[in-house]
Amino acid sequence: MPPPGANLEQACAQMTGWIVRIDPALEVHAGMTYEDELWDIRNYGVFKEIQPGDEVFFWVNGSNDKTGFRGYGRITTPLEELTPESRAKANWLNRDEGGYTHRFRFTGLSPEPTSSPTRFGELKAMLATALFDRATGHRITDEDDLEKLRSMYDDAPFKGWDFEYPTSDDETAQDPHTDYTHTPGVDSREQTLSAITVRRGGRKFRRSLITAYEGRCAIPDFDAEGALEGAHIDPYNGDETDHVQNGLLLRADIHTLFDLHQLAIDDDYRVILSEELRGSMYSDLHGASISLPANNAKRPSLAALERHRTRCRWLTAAHYS
Structure with missing residues (x-):
């Protein structure tokens, strides 16, 4: 790589x-x-x-x-x-x-x-x-x-953001000392599979990621907190998926690419890009190691990342090279 x-x-x-x-x-x-x-x-x-x-x-x-x-x-x-x-x-x-x-x-x-x-x-x-x-x-x-x-749009995801973030480990969406577990088929809200639900993540979910990643984007090392979002790895399916191990702190455009399954992360926490993105302004991301929380208990779940990769239909062994 x-x-x-x-x-x-x-x-x-x-x-x-x-x-x-x-x-x-x-x-x-x-x-x-x-x-x-x-x-x-x-x-x-x-x-x-x-x-x-x-x-x-x-x-x-x-x-x-x-x-x-x-x-x-x-x-x-x-x-x-x-x-x-x-x-x-x-x-x-x-x-x-x-x-x-x-x-x-x-x-x-x-x-x-x-x-x-x-x-x-x-x-x-x-x-x-x-x-x-x-x-x-x-x-x-x-x-x-x-x-x-x-600022002209009340519904804009860049408005009304909470810029006061906790520095302790106490305010997490779920207890960070318990491992994240995935429950297939549980969904507490209606979703349309053909659309991306554009959300910065619930307040506690995002705060847990801001704390874990020390206010810096996992891909790349980007520190403008106002542009960072809490990205779910397994799709949001209720409170149990608002877990720090099921999240990545990403800049808004990278979050979109991740949700569109044009960008994935391998078991060594390195970025894999679709063929389409390899010829774009994002090409330098391919093969980059993501930034990880210093606390191992807050690192993204490898099992969740694997499930995300299975939803990337373009992903083959050739894309790992």
């Missing part, structure tokens, strides 16, 4: 958002895209750097009362070229004559903002990022700008 590359942290440190502009004459598309969790584009060049884990904000652009932000989500796939079969799955009013060439998919985080600029000039004044009047989309990498965009 090769050692991790020198640019590991650099490759993963920057979070990216995208503002997608919608013609006010096609405002109905804003509702369609949030319901179908996909977006088709014409201008491939503007969006060619989209990656899973990026955030997307949909903006209806006009000069009337329709102008403003609509849905907000997290991108789950790279751009894919449209085929006649995939194009037919969209419900756009101009599906056949719109000239769409590519698609990305996303998970919806909030359908409507509680507040929004009502003119494009107001949006440009609000953000430090340069926005161009005729562009079909805008890439946002400035963290302050991303926080301003997220």
